[in-house]
Amino acid sequence: MIILQWYFSDRIVLWSSGAKIVTREQFPKLHDVVERIVARNNLPKPKIAVINTNMPNAFATGKGPKSSVVAVTTGILDLLDIEELEGVLAHELTHIRNRDVLVLTLASVFSTVAWYLMQFGFYGGMGYGYGGGSRDRNNGGGMILVIIGAMLTWIISFLIIRAISRYREFAADRGSAQLTGKPVKLANALMKISGTMKQVPTKDLRRVEGLNAFFIVPAVTGSTIGNLFSTHPPLEKRIQKLMEMEASMS
């Protein structure tokens, strides 16, 4: 099951996202940008796919560096300038180079096994423990232990997968910075994609002060619990790390 999932991962993802592989003739600029990065860094060139939606996004998928696909939405192509797009594509190419699909598939082995054990134990436990009479009582107790154990494994591996995933995102940001040498462009792209660009205010401080009681609202950013469950690190942290890299390069 897991092997199948991994083997067909690229096709499943492409099919479910509606991504279409595009040729150089259809999207010459996009091919140019990718080729520039892979040529400079001696990476194999992935297939390129485009998804027709206004949502700005990009992803990479594939079993290994040689058979990978990088997909971008038409929304992101409209939103970003060439250098920002280069930063995003380099981020995705780093995912491919680091074999992140494989890493995450392997990481999910435990949770998948635990999940099936939990299911099996649950239904199995009902069948044997309560249906079979007193003779099976001990067996039922054992089953409950299995269920609890599997549940714990599942929860822990769930959290670990998310932690790994967040770590791989940081690694891909770092990789992108190394491939392009311009971390600030990726930071810009991230802000544009998330809409933060609009959040850096252009409204004058003196005008804001005029709105009474505005400053009573405390500036709370991010919650720790939410961070535990998310697959991507919070934007401020990513931007901060990128800008630290920018600072160390200059």
Place this chain on the structure above:
Amino acid sequence: MSFFRKFRKSINNNKPKTDSDAIFSLSSAYITLETKLGLKNTGRCAVSLKSVSGMHFSEMKNDIQRFLDASKAEFELSYNIVTDSYGYLWVILQGKSMEDILAQLIAVGDTIQDKGFSSHLLAAVFEFSDEGKNNNNKKHRKYLIYNYKYNKFYPFVPIGQEIRNTEEEMRIMAEIADEIPFERDMTLWYPLWDLPLEP
């Protein structure tokens, strides 16, 4: 673990960090800006506050003037007091050494607070410039804004009519965010357009 970290942080934040401490931390950060980003301080800075009518306010204004007149010669300082279209009073200082103008600016801020107008204080602004020039042959101006309500600095790089250079602002953040009390929440980086600092 992070709960305790937050707890400790909140204790530290409650320590009375004064405006003067925060502003004086610029006396080392401006060197970083110069060496890392080539930003020179122009020797100009300003403090602004909401002006009101009334005897106390004009008394305070006179006090500031008297104080600055007295220290003018000693610190090779010039100053200017203007009111902008928003009704904010600007005390603009120009001097030779960063340390001197910081000290003078802090003293002006203290006078304002002593007279009971601390809630009127809006911001202190510090002007920097690189060697580049824009289309109108005017020098690029970059600013650090100190918000008195939050006790924090943030960058402001205007490049046109209500357009700011966020990239450059982030670059400034990366260089000095650890040296001075810095506003990391970018949604609070409110600009101050058409600053009256240049004579």
